[in-house]
Amino acid sequence: MKNQKKELINDLVIKGILPIAYYNSEIIELDRDGTAIRGSKMSISKYKQSTIQRAAPDKCISKIYELF
Amino acid sequence: MNYFSLFSSCVLTQGFRNSCLVDLERATYCSIPNELYQIIKLKFNIALDDIEQGFDKEDFQVIKEYLSFLEDKKFIYFHLEKQELAHDISKDQFSNCHKIEDLIFDLKSPESFYKNISKISADIEKIQLRYFCPVSITELEDMIEILRLNGHTNVEVILKHHSDNSENGYIDLFHKYKLISRVCVMDFFEDKFILPNYIIALKQPLVSHKQCGVISEKLFYPNLRTYLSSKSCNSCLSKKVSIDVEGEIKNCPSMQESFGNIRDTSLEGVLRQQEFLKFWNITKDEIEVCRDCEFRYICTDCRAYREDPFNDYSKPLKCGYNPYTNKWENWSESPLKHKAIHYYGLQDFG
Numbered sequence: 001m002k003n004q005k006k007e008l009i010n011d012l013v014i015k016g017i018l019p020i021a022y023y024n025s026e027i028i029e030l031d032r033d034g035t036a037i038r039g040s041k042m043s044i045s046k047y048k049q050s051t052i053q054r055a056a057p058d059k060c061i062s063k064i065y066e067l068f
Numbered sequence: 069m070n071y072f073s074l075f076s077s078c079v080l081t082q083g084f085r086n087s088c089l090v091d092l093e094r095a096t097y098c099s100i101p102n103e104l105y106q107i108i109k110l111k112f113n114i115a116l117d118d119i120e121q122g123f124d125k126e127d128f129q130v131i132k133e134y135l136s137f138l139e140d141k142k143f144i145y146f147h148l149e150k151q152e153l154a155h156d157i158s159k160d161q162f163s164n165c166h167k168i169e170d171l172i173f174d175l176k177s178p179e180s181f182y183k184n185i186s187k188i189s190a191d192i193e194k195i196q197l198r199y200f201c202p203v204s205i206t207e208l209e210d211m212i213e214i215l216r217l218n219g220h221t222n223v224e225v226i227l228k229h230h231s232d233n234s235e236n237g238y239i240d241l242f243h244k245y246k247l248i249s250r251v252c253v254m255d256f257f258e259d260k261f262i263l264p265n266y267i268i269a270l271k272q273p274l275v276s277h278k279q280c281g282v283i284s285e286k287l288f289y290p291n292l293r294t295y296l297s298s299k300s301c302n303s304c305l306s307k308k309v310s311i312d313v314e315g316e317i318k319n320c321p322s323m324q325e326s327f328g329n330i331r332d333t334s335l336e337g338v339l340r341q342q343e344f345l346k347f348w349n350i351t352k353d354e355i356e357v358c359r360d361c362e363f364r365y366i367c368t369d370c371r372a373y374r375e376d377p378f379n380d381y382s383k384p385l386k387c388g389y390n391p392y393t394n395k396w397e398n399w400s401e402s403p404l405k406h407k408a409i410h411y412y413g414l415q416d417f418g
């Protein structure tokens with residue numbers, strides 16, 4: 001059931017109706033020449049960290065350098 | 069009637085002679101004399117008439133000048149009627165869902181990264197990689213890619229500049245990987261921001277973990293996180309785990325005590341050792357001298373190098389600030405610190 005749901009959502013993503021797919025799920029990417037490649041979302045470059053916000057450097061973890 | 073209030077993102081910390089007024093939202097602060105602290109410590113709905121009655125004309129004039137300085141700098145604002153009390157941010161609690169907030173991973177070669185990275189779980193808020201060797205952008209990219217595949221989302225890199233690397237190379241890598249939150253390139257030709265706030269290049273050489281522990285105003289982080297966490301736990305070591313260049317798991321690479329080697333010890337196992345946690349809850353309010361310092365909630369701490377190496381609650385050795393005189397001096401030149409400098413072998417790191 002869960003997998004079916006995943007598939008359904010991934011299908012919507014592939015059709016461009018939903019913006020993202022499950023992070024670890026297999027999705028299809030269309031190559032420039034139209035060939036469909038099936039692969040993990042993590043390994044398809046255009047999806048790399050597309051949903052991750054860059055963390056703000058808000059903390060001094062080591063004091064090994066002094067700023068100018 | 070005229071009233072004034074502090075903006076609700078502003079907090080006050082009283083020190084021995086001076087106090088510190090911080091705007092946690094704008095990450096800015098200023099030192100004020102303790103006499104002024106007494107006047108504004110209520111923070112909200114302070115009536116000017118009440119102040120006027122408590123002082124002679126001349127003193128009141130000086131206070132008014134101070135207040136208009138604070139208004140100019142946007143720490144306070146005036147209003148004609150009493151306002152409903154704003155939320156007092158200083159009473160909030162800091163909480164974080166990660167078991168480990170920071171992991172410092174010291175490396176003398178990329179090989180040590182590959183050997184041990186599989187033993188580091190992804191439930192770590194931030195990994196700081198410190199390369200004590202020159203690393204090319206290609207090598208760096210390969211390692212960052214592995215961290216990405218392992219599910220890490222926040223990585224900070226400190227490295228020795230490699231002669232093949234260009235400024236644009238660093239920028240491209242940073243833009244390619246959102247998990248990189250900051251890069252510090254040391255042994256560079258000049259001091260500059262390659263990308264303001266995110267990629268910093270420094271002439272300073274990167275030699276040893278012994279360089280760490282410097283307390284300087286330039287390294288203050290006057291934000292809500294630092295402020296709240298400094299009040300409730302140790303601002304340097306709480307929820308921190310480190311792996312030194314030999315693979316020894318420690319509170320911090322600069323500390324002596326090892327809790328096992330990453331070769332055969334799990335980080336989870338180390339977290340179960342009570343001795344490992346002993347520094348986590350030492351707050352600045354408990355540390356000698358720091359407890360009298362107005363900067364204690366925006367500065368960080370260092371338990372690795374202490375003025376008195378045999379006292380866990382002693383002031384950080386590499387801090388040159390004296391809250392009793394409000395002067396900054398070069399810490400390595402203080403005769404009172406010479407014994408500790410020799411004890412830790414820091415003669416060349418002043």
Ligand code: SF4
Pocket residue numbers: 283352357358359361362363364365367368369383384387388389390391
């Ligand atoms: S005295 Fe303590 S709190 Fe004050 S600046 Fe130095 S290390 Fe920080």
